[in-house]
Amino acid sequence: xxxxxxxxxxxxxxxxxxxxxxxxxxxxxxxxxxxxxxxxxxxxxxxxxxxxxxxxxxxxxxxxxxxxxxxxxxxxxxxxxxxxxxxxxxxxxxxxxxxxxxxxxxxxxxxxxxxxxxxxxxxxxxxxxxxxxxxxxxxxxxxxxxxxxxxxxxxxxxxxxxxxxxxxxxxxxxxxxxxxxxxxxxxxxxxxxxxxxxxxxxxxxxxxxxxxxxxxxxxxxxxxxxxxxxxxxxxxxxxxxxxxxxxxxxxxxxxxxxxxxxxxxxxxxxxxxxxxxxxxxxxxxxxxxxxxxxxxxxxxxxxxxxxxxxxxxxxxxxxxxxxxxxxxxxxxxxxxxxxxxxxxxxxxxxxxxxxxxxxxxxxxxxxxxxxxxxxxxxxxxxxxxxxxxxxxxxxxxxxxxxxxxxxxxxxxxxxxxx
Amino acid sequence: xxxxxxxxxxxxxxxxxxxxxxxxxxxxxxxxxxxxxxxxxxxxxxxxxxxxxxxxxxxxxxxxxxxxxxxxxxxxxxxxxxxxxxxxxxxxxxxxxxxxxxxxxxxxxxxxxxxxxxxxxxxxxxxxxxxxxxxxxxxxxxxxxxxxxxxxxxxxxxxxxxxxxxxxxxxxxxxxxxxxxxxxxxxxxxxxxxxxxxxxxxxxxxxxxxxxxxxxxxxxxxxxxxxxxxxxxxxxxxxxxxxxxxxxxxxxxxxxxxxxxxxxxxxxxxxxxxxxxxxxxxxxxxxxxxxxxxxxxxxxxxxxxxxxxxxxxxxxxxxxxxxxxxxxxxxxxxxxxxxxxxxxxxxxxxxxxxxxxxxxxxxxxxxxxxxxxxxxxxxxxxxxxxxxxxxxxxxxxxxxxxxxxxxxxxxxxxxxxxxxxxxxxxxxxxxxxxxxxxxxxxxxxxxxxxxxxxxxxxxxxxxxxxxxxxxxxxxxxxxxxxxxxxxxxxxxxxxxxxxxxxxxxxxxxxxxxxxxxxxxxxxxxxxxxxxxxxxxxxxxxxxxxxxxxxxx
Numbered sequence: 029x030x031x032x033x034x035x036x037x038x039x040x041x042x043x044x045x046x047x048x049x050x051x052x053x054x055x056x057x058x059x060x061x062x063x064x065x066x067x068x069x070x071x072x073x074x075x076x077x078x079x080x081x082x083x084x085x086x087x088x089x090x091x092x093x094x095x096x097x098x099x100x101x102x103x104x105x106x107x108x109x110x111x112x113x114x115x116x117x118x119x120x121x122x123x124x125x126x127x128x129x130x131x132x133x134x135x136x137x138x139x140x141x142x143x144x145x146x147x148x149x150x151x152x153x154x155x156x157x158x159x160x161x162x163x164x165x166x167x168x169x170x171x172x173x174x175x176x177x178x179x180x181x182x183x184x185x186x187x188x189x190x191x192x193x194x195x196x197x198x199x200x201x202x203x204x205x206x207x208x209x210x211x212x213x214x215x216x217x218x219x220x221x222x223x224x225x226x227x228x229x230x231x232x233x234x235x236x237x238x239x240x241x242x243x244x245x246x247x248x249x250x251x252x253x254x255x256x257x258x259x260x261x262x263x264x265x266x267x268x269x270x271x272x273x274x275x276x277x278x279x280x281x282x283x284x285x286x287x288x289x290x291x292x293x294x295x296x297x298x299x300x301x302x303x304x305x306x307x308x309x310x311x312x313x314x315x316x317x318x319x320x321x322x323x324x325x326x327x328x329x330x331x332x333x334x335x336x337x338x339x340x341x342x343x344x345x346x347x348x349x350x351x352x353x354x355x356x357x358x359x360x361x362x363x364x365x366x367x368x369x370x371x372x373x374x375x376x377x378x379x380x381x382x383x384x385x386x387x388x389x390x391x392x393x394x395x396x397x398x399x400x401x402x403x404x405x406x407x408x409x410x411x412x413x414x415x416x417x418x419x420x421x422x423x424x425x426x427x428x429x430x431x432x433x434x435x436x437x438x439x440x441x442x443x444x445x446x
Numbered sequence: 447x448x449x450x451x452x453x454x455x456x457x458x459x460x461x462x463x464x465x466x467x468x469x470x471x472x473x474x475x476x477x478x479x480x481x482x483x484x485x486x487x488x489x490x491x492x493x494x495x496x497x498x499x500x501x502x503x504x505x506x507x508x509x510x511x512x513x514x515x516x517x518x519x520x521x522x523x524x525x526x527x528x529x530x531x532x533x534x535x536x537x538x539x540x541x542x543x544x545x546x547x548x549x550x551x552x553x554x555x556x557x558x559x560x561x562x563x564x565x566x567x568x569x570x571x572x573x574x575x576x577x578x579x580x581x582x583x584x585x586x587x588x589x590x591x592x593x594x595x596x597x598x599x600x601x602x603x604x605x606x607x608x609x610x611x612x613x614x615x616x617x618x619x620x621x622x623x624x625x626x627x628x629x630x631x632x633x634x635x636x637x638x639x640x641x642x643x644x645x646x647x648x649x650x651x652x653x654x655x656x657x658x659x660x661x662x663x664x665x666x667x668x669x670x671x672x673x674x675x676x677x678x679x680x681x682x683x684x685x686x687x688x689x690x691x692x693x694x695x696x697x698x699x700x701x702x703x704x705x706x707x708x709x710x711x712x713x714x715x716x717x718x719x720x721x722x723x724x725x726x727x728x729x730x731x732x733x734x735x736x737x738x739x740x741x742x743x744x745x746x747x748x749x750x751x752x753x754x755x756x757x758x759x760x761x762x763x764x765x766x767x768x769x770x771x772x773x774x775x776x777x778x779x780x781x782x783x784x785x786x787x788x789x790x791x792x793x794x795x796x797x798x799x800x801x802x803x804x805x806x807x808x809x810x811x812x813x814x815x816x817x818x819x820x821x822x823x824x825x826x827x828x829x830x831x832x833x834x835x836x837x838x839x840x841x842x843x844x845x846x847x848x849x850x851x852x853x854x855x856x857x858x859x860x861x862x863x864x865x866x867x868x869x870x871x872x873x874x875x876x877x878x879x880x881x882x883x884x885x886x887x888x889x890x891x892x893x894x895x896x897x898x899x900x901x902x903x904x905x906x907x908x909x910x911x912x913x914x915x916x917x918x919x920x921x922x923x924x925x926x927x928x929x930x931x932x933x934x935x936x937x938x939x940x941x942x943x944x945x946x947x948x949x950x951x952x953x954x955x956x957x958x959x960x961x962x963x964x965x966x967x968x969x970x971x972x973x974x975x976x977x978x979x980x981x982x983x984x985x986x987x988x989x990x991x992x993x994x995x996x997x998x
Contacts, residue, residue, distance in 0.1 A: 173698030177706075220713060227709035231694065238697045242633065250687055250710035257717040263823070264721055268728045270821040274783075275735050277820075281787040281813050326738055326786075358737065360730025 034201050035141060038194060042144035045151055046121045052114035059110040063101070066241045068123045070094040070248070075127020077252075079259045085217060089225050089255050090248055091127060092146060095120045096187065096229025097236070097244075099154035100180055102161050105240030112162060116154040121147055145194045153187035177234060184226045192218055204442065206305040213308045224254045269315075272361060276319035284325040284332065289401060294318035296439070297390075297397040303435040304389070314390045316361050317368040321394050324352030324369070336402040345373035368394065376429040383429070392429040396420060396436055399428065413440055470598065474660035478602050481653060485605035488612040491577045506576040506612065521578050523701055524570045529586035531563040531708065535715050564646075565711065567611050568688025569704070571642050573695065576615035583607035602657065610649040618642035635689065643685020644678060687711065732776055735817075739785050743793045749866055754779035756862035756903065759910060763902035764858075770826075774855055777818075777827030781834050781859050784814025808843050811835055830855025834863060837894045857896040861887065861903055864895065869912070880912060 058064065074091025081087050099116045101109055124143055131138055157180070160166050171179065195217075196210035205213070228251040235243035276290035297318040301311050325332065325348055337345055353370035357363065368390040376392045377383050403416045417437055424430040470478065490496050491506045563586075570582035587604035621638035687707065694703040736750045757778030761771045785793060788810055792803045799807065815832035818824055833847060833856035840848030868883040878886075884904055891897035 174700045174702050177699040177702050220717070224710040224713040227706045231690075231703060231706050234697075234699055234703050235690065235694055239693060246686060246690055247707070249683065250707065250714070253683070254710045254714040254717065257714045257721065261717050261721040261724065264724045264728060267821065267823040268724055268731060270823070271728060271731045271735070273820050274817050275731060275738070277817050278735070278738050278783075278786050281784070281817055283787070283789075323738075326741065355734060355738065358730065359734040360727035 034197050038148070038198065039140060039144045042147040045117055045147055049114035049117035049121070052112075053118050056112075056114075058115055060104075063104055063109060063241070064098075064111065064115065064119055066244060067094055067098040067101075068119050070244050071098075071120060071123035072127040075124055076130065077255070078127075078131075079255055080262050081217070081221060081258055082262050082265055087221065087225075088127070089221055089228075089251055089258075091124065092149075093225045093228040093232065093248060093251055094244070095123075095146065095150045096153055096184060096226065097232035099150050099187075100157050100183060100230060100233040101236060102157075102166070102233070103237040105236070105238070110162060111158070113151065113154040113158050116158065117147060117151050120150045141198050145191060145198070148194060149187050149191040152190045153183060156183045156186060177230075180230050180234065184230050188218060188222060188226050191222075203302055204299075205302050209305045209307060216308070221254060221258055224251055268361075269312075272316050272319055272359070275323065275359065279322045279325050282326060282331075284328065285322050286405075290319050290322060293321065293394065293397045293401050296400065296436075297393050299439045299443075300393050300397060300432060300435045301390070303439055304393070304431070306389070310390070313362060313364050313368070314393060316365045317356075317390055318394045318397060320352065320356050320359075320361075320365070321369050321372060321398060322348070322352065323355050324348035324350065326355070327351045338399040338402040342373055349373050364388070364390075372398075375426045377426065392432050393435075396428050396432045400436060410440075470595070470661055474657055477657055477660045478598065478605070481609060482601060482605045485580060485608045485612070488580050488609060489577055492581070506616070517574060517578055520573055520695075521570070521581050524566055524573075524582045525585045527705070527708070528563055528566040528582055529589055531566065531712070532586040532590060534712070535563065535719075563708075563711070564684045565687035565691060566708075567607065568614070568643055568646060568685050569691035569695070570688075571611050571615045571618055571646065572639060572689055572692035574615065576612045576619065579615040580608035580612040582611060606650065606653040606657075609653065610646045613649045614642040614646035617645045636686075639685055639689040640682055643681045643688070646685070647678065647681030732779055735783055736779060739783055742788075742790045743782070743785050749870060750779050750782060752866045752870065753781060753859065753862045756865055756912075757858050759906035759912075760858045760862060760899055760902045763906045763909075764898075773824050773827040774830065774858060776821075777824055777830045777855055778859050778862055780814065780818055781831050781863060782810065782814065783817055783831070784810035784812065786817070787813030808835075812844055826853060827855050829853040830859050832856070834859040836860070838896050839893045842894075852896075857899050861895050861899040864890075865903060880907065 071091045071094045074094050075088050077090060078088035095116075098111075098119065101111075103109065121143075124146060128138060128143075166176070166179075192211065192214045196207060196214045199205055199214065200207045200210035228248055232243050232247045235247050239246075273291070276294075279285045279290065280287050294315050297314055298311060301314045306314060322337065325337070328348070332340060337348060340348075349370050349372040353366040356366040356369055368388050371387050371391045372395055374384070374387050374391065376387050376395075399420060400416055403419060404412055417433070417440065420428050420433050420436070421430075424433055487502075488506055491500055491502065567579075567582055570579045573579075574582070584604050587607055588600050590600065590603065592599040592603075618638045618641070621641055691704040691707050694707060695701055697703070733751075739750070740748075754775045755778075758771055758775045761774050766774070785807075788806050792799065792806050795803065811832050811834060815828060818828050818831060821828070830853055833842075833845065833852050836842035836845065836847045836852045836856055837860075838849055838852065838857070840846055842852075865883055865887060868886060869877045869880060871877040884907065887895060887900045887903070891900040
């Protein structure tokens with residue numbers, strides 16, 4: 029498969045880099061051991077305090093910043109340093125391994141791609157800076173301080189860009205996200221903690237030139253603060269998601285829908301949404317709406333038989349959608365979610381045959397996912413799925429948007445294949 | 447929410463609480479005037495002519511023999527930075543729509559978006575002579591959005607921040623932190639810088655505490671200890687960042703590198719604001735869950751949130767950790783969420799429940815547990831929901847746990863639930879006075895409730911008080927909690943189990959927390975039936991739907 033190729037290429041190149049750096053350091057010997065030890069210790073600590081970030085991203089901001097700082101380190105406390113690219117890569121790799129040992133011992137599943145990404149990114153930053161510095165070229169230019177700082181910024185920005193591209197490529201193959209979409213998502217994530225990491229890495233390397241190794245603990249403190257904020261934010265995001273899922277389960281507990289219906293529709297809608305290149309934020313809102321799409325049924329006196337709203341008359345579906353959106357409006361999720369649910373029963377296109385721009389993509393997706401789950405019932409065998417898919421294709425004139433049904437077909441095919 | 451928070455909620459730098467408040471009391475106005483004059487006197491030495499004339503001129507304005515040419519540009523850049531960042535932070539904080547008012551317990555003066563950029567002021571403290579440092583906050587404070595009386599607030603903020611910066615700068619210079627070469631001398635420079643940051647925090651805290659005390663006597667008594675005890679940590683952090691900005695700025699890379707340092711701070715502030723938005727959204731979602739139940743079971747309107755509040759009172763009294771308190775609050779609020787799984791007609795039935803109906807009601811803790819199972823943050827509170835109808839004597843449900851086998855959260859919620867049920871007015875009876883409810887809880891401590899939890903609630907009530915629901919329905923009958931007759935053993939159980947109250951022939955209902963002697967009653971021999979009858983008759987009360995243990 030093509031996707032597997034990207035991941036293994038990234039890992040292989042990172043491994044090759046590590047091997048090369050180990051060889052190079054072994055041949056030429058390590059220099060400035062005290063400095064290396066201090067930065068290495070900081071990278072290890074940074075790895076130990078890694079934190080989950082929104083959007084299923086795992087990061088060790090402190091470790092990344094320390095590695096970047098070492099890659100961009102010129103003078104230290106007014107004295108020259110002499111470490112080269114190989115030493116930077118080796119130190120970064122070794123420190124990461126050391127810092128990850130406790131997690132590995134505890135049986136936490138770690139993503140080797142993260143490791144590979146960090147190695148490659150740091151190597152790029154170091155390769156752009158260290159040869160120029162060590163050869164004395166930068167000194168001969170006699171750059172004024174601010175220009176030198178700008179130069180470092182450009183270097184760090186290049187490294188960050190490489191990281192974004194790698195992350196996007198890996199994400200795109202893993203979650204079947206179109207590459208363009210993945211790049212946009214990763215860029216958006218970079219604006220958050222990414223800028224803080226890059227800025228801290230640069231500031232540490234600049235300040236180390238002035239005040240020596242004191243720069244390490246001092247100048248990474250603000251980043252630690254950001255990391256704590258991010259941790260809290262991620263935690264509340266997860267809690268909100270779980271609470272919405274609980275609310276969705278209300279209809280099941282109350283006997284209005286079949287067990288697991290909301291969860292299945294949400295998962296299917298999510299896969300279709302990724303197939304259709306929705307962004308991360310849109311996917312989250314889609315998930316909320318899919319989880320709560322049946323919540324309007326709580327207001328019904330008698331449960332719909334089997335909870336299958338797809339078979340109800342349109343007027344009734346519309347009413348349930350409206351009732352649901354009123355409940356959702358009070359839940360504190362963004363207003364688009366309520367709108368999506370309110371418009372669930374609207375035909376996707378107008379009488380003149382054009383797509384109705386008023387009906388959100390998410391509504392069309394949930395409608396298809398819901399109908400599919402209602403019709404398949406518990407029978408998950410591929411034959412029945414194909415049958416239902418054909419049934420949905422018959423109704424694409426008004427009810428189900430053809431592009432969404434096609435995406436569903438691709439999702440089912442991928443599910444059967446993988 | 448729990449009586450904390452609301453008092454300190456007012457923005458620390460813009461005292462005077464609610465917008466409609468027009469004129470400051472004379473004491474407060476005098477205080478503002480004094481601070482303003484002090485700030486002006488501190489700034490005067492900036493004028494070179496006055497520097498030699500005023501006795502404090504050289505002290506605050508720097509040595510006139512060694513003028514610093516870059517001083518004014520530094521003041522300008524720092525002031526601009528502070529104004530810009532402050533504006534940005536405030537704009538985000540208030541413009542985000544839903545604001546979690548009172549969601550967080552007692553914010554401190556060094557938190558919140560408006561304090562995020564204090565490091566800029568502290569960089570000024572380190573870089574500039576005291577008079578000039580006092581100017582850094584000026585544009586930011588004057589341009590900041592403020593509630594009326596707008597001018598007073600803005601001038602006050604400029605003056606108090608200026609005075610705090612000036613004092614801190616004096617301390618920094620007095621301790622020998624002056625001059626650029628000293629700035630890079632680590633760790634020696636940390637001492638004056640730390641002292642300056644603490645001074646800034648202390649002066650700022652005292653001035654703000656003073657104006658709050660003067661403007662709203664009595665409401666801010668907690669603030670003093672708060673300002674003095676909780677500030678040092680964040681203040682030192684901000685001081686450190688300020689010092690780092692100064693170090694970078696004084697170095698060869700100039701202001702560009704210093705601004706880089708603000709990036710992580712800005713990200714932090716942004717994430718902090720996002721966190722608050724999401725937190726508010728989460729609270730709304732929990733409320734929606736509760737509302738879904740209340741649509742079905744209208745007797746319990748707002749009951750859930752009050753149970754959450756009472757549970758927090760108990761938890762604080764037991765000195766639980768804050769994260770446990772937070773999850774207990776949510777669990778208390780959601781304790782009856784499983785009633786969603788009970789058919790509406792059973793919940794609303796106005797008459798004795800049949801055995802089947804009764805068992806359907808008794809399933810609600812398990813439904814509730816099933817619903818909140820996926821909410822990881824609730825942790826042990828999920829078991830609190832599952833077991834909130836257990837009794838310490840083991841006769842509760844669903845599992846008939848006894849004593850310490852019942853999770854602590856469940857014991858808390860049981861007491862909170864019973865307490866609120868008794869004190870709130872329901873359509874069929876008026877809420878009881880607090881002392882009666884407390885007496886009833888104490889009477890049942892040891893049999894139905896954990897005495898430790900009852901004690902904690904009583905202590906919390908003494909300390910914080912409780913506002914029972916305003917009786918919305920004056921037509922509700924006023925029924926006492928029940929006579930204090932000795933328990934009568936049930937003939938059937940043989941377990942010495944007291945059985946519940948009977949329905950009055952007149953249709954009156956009684957609320958009581960634990961066993962009540964039955965009068966001659968045909969159902970006496972059928973404990974389950976008697977219990978279910980009582981469950982019905984005590985709808986919403988603590989013992990409502992306590993099924994007989996014989997069910998197991």
